Amino acid sequence: MTSHYNPEPSHRVKRIAERAAYDHATVHAILDAGYVCHIGFIADGKPVVIPMTYWRDGGYVYFHAAAKGRFADACAQSDVCLTVTHFDGLVLGHSAFNHSFNYRSVVLHGRAEMVADHAAKTAAMQAFVERTVPGRWPLLRPIRDSEIRAITLLRLKLEQVSAKVRDGWPDEESVAPDWPVWVGVLPAATVFGAPVADPVRNRAEVPEHVAQHRGLDGAKRA
């Protein structure tokens, strides 16, 4: 298991204000590097946060849901908040107060829009698979109409969106800058291990698209 993490933090914290004219490149890069988002919605007047898979296509972030349930209901009735965070490392400073963590995050607000069109749903599932494991879609048992119908596909427009990146060193130490403790960064990354075949159901050798898979973030950092 190898990592493609490039541990060269620079001393800066970028805060990209929530605005319509956001930094597209930063937001897209953060969204495109992850597999799991956290979606917040309100149920019975209280906030609920659940992990979900997602993908970006153009100016939208897509996710799917079970057709019934409080999550689908909440998405139909009120705004949601979709947050993607990559944990990039622990930042170790001189004092406990100067510790932090490096991360990249995107926070997206809005009312989810349901995608009901059959062809659009099929195309979206293809985009999802090809984005997650490139090269896999053409090899799959073709998706059935009943399966497409069973999917509730939702999307959020990238309008009310903000990004935040912390990739720096520890904060300045004004009290005792020569205190003899090691200060720096312990970089972290999400990496993939060797593929593990299903011992009962698998009928195939490991194909190129699986053997070569390094992850979205890995691919971007390689």
Add this chain to the structure above:
Amino acid sequence: MTSHYNPEPSHRVKRIAERAAYDHATVHAILDAGYVCHIGFIADGKPVVIPMTYWRDGGYVYFHAAAKGRFADACAQSDVCLTVTHFDGLVLGHSAFNHSFNYRSVVLHGRAEMVADHAAKTAAMQAFVERTVPGRWPLLRPIRDSEIRAITLLRLKLEQVSAKVRDGWPDEESVAPDWPVWVGVLPAATVFGAPVADPVRNRAEVPEHVAQHRGLDGAKRA
């Protein structure tokens, strides 16, 4: 960069219902394996989800906040939802419909309680540092009273909590079980790379507690 991930998924999805008498061991293990949670709160009637560091101590999950701002306000006025998710891998099935991801998550609801006592706050910061990078606290420049005062420390009791674990193989394929596509799991884990010293501020050799750091999840899986 090495991983301690043990890629032996079993074919099961555990759903631990939200209840007071939850499975302590499962919830604690998931919480203790992570660095970043996502906290959902309501601001101006809409859900907001932000990434935060956290730690567990006994029957509470702790986090800290800037003293002012909509997050601290929301925590004082209404319930929050704190979710921790570990992404454990991509699950590749026969059809797009049978793809999934493996994960462990905990969802915790409740009203946050502020910890105001100075000694309790100091002890909590020590617990946080020692939990995150064991062995580091005694080497740090001692935390100052003014730093403790600047921290808003909050905690949530582990009462309304649920855990969910998916660590299995792809779902059963009923349409074409002999379809010749590779099916299995691409395991993923968060791993740490070699420590990177602050080129300007560091005055020390890499100490044992940094060199030996393998991460919470890694330590548990080694």
